[in-house]
Amino acid sequence: MAGMDALGFGFASAQAMPPPLQGGAKGKKVIILGAGLAGLTSAYELTKAGYQVQILEARPVAGGRVQAARKGFVDTDLAGNRQECNFDDGLYINTGPWRIPYHHQSTLHYVREFNVPVELFNNDNDAAYVFFEKGSGPLAGKPVRKGQIAADARGYTAELMAKMAGKGDLDGALSAEDREIFMAYLVNEGRLSRKDMTYHGTDGRGFEILPGAGVSPGPGKEAEPYAFSDVLNSRAWRVLSSVAGWEQQRTMFEPVGGMDMIPRGFVKNLPPVITYNAKVDRIRQNASGVRVSYTDGSGKSSEVAGDYVICTIPLSVLKNIPMDASKPFVAAMSNVAYAPVNKIGLQMKTRFWETNHWIYGGHIYNDIPGIGTISLPSSGWHTGKGVLLGYYSFGGEAARISALSPEKRAQFAVAQGQKIFPEYGDNFETAFSKSWHLDPYNLGGWAEWNEDGRKSAYPLLNEPDGRIYLAGEHLTYLGGWQAGAIESAWAQIAKLHARVQQA
């Protein structure tokens, strides 16, 4: 694998495989708090290594944030909004994580381990619309295809650059030989005419009349490019960049049928170690062990004892649970923010984005306040109905929309989406919304560290306090991703196991 490292992808088996936990468990019992991916990973690997484990999970199901809302799924938020999902059979929305970049090999490790069928997730679709109503000029507030913006912005830029380079006007940035190659690159990248080094559009933008059979339509007629100034003023170029950011890189996957197929895989492969509906009240430790008291589903208080705790409860929630831990450790938990994050799934009675607009999956980037990203499903092609992601929003805008009732949230999402797809209103059937900051067991979508927190609180919380180990996406640089939960668990159980071996 050294060769791979040299290619700049930093492949490290430590992040693709669980730590080897050899040498036996010495009869130790580990209490795991939370059956999200960090807890499930800990339980699965520790069980394999011979540990006795018990998971306390506040919810009636495993998975934590890894949820898919489908028919019958119930969610009650802190504002008292109770929703029961009413999607048609077979339809769902991933309310939490919804995609797996190819380089999240830790997540894919368990996908393979549990034979979870996956399918491609279409994370980048040039045919998808971009909609920026805050731009100016004729393209503002109008759905335009991402690929058309890419062709025009890069085409005109290449033309400008080629004209400068043709005059030798590069301040010596390139040698004469390299400048020749650079010109060839610009022609290729910008699809410039070789004759005049000018951008006149390109077939990749699409056609006014599609090419086809015979002499009519025959070759068809290419669409004219937009004016450069219109493209610039539209601000739609904001969706372009040389290469996708690391976390948005293709290829991406999704489990067939919903992201919760991953936690289900864990549960199927674990002995019955999960106590559901168990809300942790207090975490105690002393020199000889740990005790965790919790309220069970019937409202009764119970307690479990063990040798160690792995606590995966989000810090936003954990900081309010009494714990025998050092003051700096407890104080550090308040040193991180949890982001308001919301999503809504809208069931539509036809897949109009495919049939009318020819957009098969991908995201509709836009600047509509409170909407964030609209995203179209990457499965269920040609099946009639579909559930699209009507908003996926963060921060203040997410808080503002989530403050509405579920009905009003849906009305908002439909009314706003209608600006882009006129079919929204006629096709909308039922919605399911999730507000992570209003979920009592999360109080936010994910941990957001600032620079100070990363320096002080973060390292402290990554080390055990006595017999208590924390784990979760909040203790990684993979914030909000399943890979973070898994890799944090791997790191912490490796530490715990090393300690058990040394004891």
Next chain:
Amino acid sequence: MAGMDALGFGFASAQAMPPPLQGGAKGKKVIILGAGLAGLTSAYELTKAGYQVQILEARPVAGGRVQAARKGFVDTDLAGNRQECNFDDGLYINTGPWRIPYHHQSTLHYVREFNVPVELFNNDNDAAYVFFEKGSGPLAGKPVRKGQIAADARGYTAELMAKMAGKGDLDGALSAEDREIFMAYLVNEGRLSRKDMTYHGTDGRGFEILPGAGVSPGPGKEAEPYAFSDVLNSRAWRVLSSVAGWEQQRTMFEPVGGMDMIPRGFVKNLPPVITYNAKVDRIRQNASGVRVSYTDGSGKSSEVAGDYVICTIPLSVLKNIPMDASKPFVAAMSNVAYAPVNKIGLQMKTRFWETNHWIYGGHIYNDIPGIGTISLPSSGWHTGKGVLLGYYSFGGEAARISALSPEKRAQFAVAQGQKIFPEYGDNFETAFSKSWHLDPYNLGGWAEWNEDGRKSAYPLLNEPDGRIYLAGEHLTYLGGWQAGAIESAWAQIAKLHARVQQA
């Protein structure tokens, strides 16, 4: 749909839906030559409209070029090379068409009509390697990730452009206001540092040390960008362009299990109108009807009679079959070239491109003579074995490699691919190669018209000669695509039906 047209995609229902054939068939019988997609489409639509149809097909199966080689599939080429596919159960290679761009709505029409399950085809993977051995400098002949080349080429270009624009040095190409926006675009597109408007690399290139849990790896370490001169001299930038060409546009699909699921869909939905193993010897017509004589599977000559012929036999083959047609019509058939095209499927005992290189589908663009494109499968994730496309080549290089025996072709493909993936040799198990120019029923991959041919021969062949109508991808501007075969059939049956109605 007028709104859609305004968006420059030229959506035309004429190319997405079969022509309505109303008014009845007046008892007419149509002899269809060839059960490829043009013939099947003609038969299916004419049958629905009430016509009596009969298809003569030279092969023992329907589909024409739409073939998938899987266990037991036999191919004997003109050089006498007989191959029987020996892939493991469940594995296959699409020897002919292998992808459906989202805008080929005619193809997708039948995918929907026959409920053919489709999955995404990964046509553009930034993590895939580019391998150009004919470049120069340190990156030549070395597998580099497409996304890294994209980040660097566009990043350095944006930096150069921003420096020019920062000095106001654009010859008045942009207004002062637009230039400000242009600078913001360049920062975004090139991922420039806002501080110094310089390209210093970007996380989208990948990491030397991947980000992960705790403080180590913690944030990881980004890989350093390549030097601009090295990128230019590598020629790897040839794979970049502002937007994919129209025929290579994402989103793309493939039928689950093989492209021949489409012709199978037709056959299941047709009455038993196909006569297999029927090699057309002669096509006759007079004022009252048509007669086609053929040799059947037992070597016996037979003849069928009807009112019209729709002939979908490739012109490369048809020009050698005696036909009652005008001299200009017959002469026009020689006015088009048929491209040598070959493909090879290599069964590998592990999916090393995924497990070792983290490349999930997509193409390995390269400049190795005789290889053309290497392509990795978009299905069967995590299933152990896989069949990759070892070469997909055109023209003289395809002819050169296809002249080898099937064993030597496989040896060639494995030896060349080994330059990119060192695992090739150890993993190779069995191959299946297809050379379309050596197929007696095709004599080439697809029709290639030159400008002269398009002006004279093409329009002539698109009109019927007496009672004989030609159809196929060769009579479209969708050469080599299933959509061409389908849309040509739609165009020709519409003409035939209009004539029947007028008669």
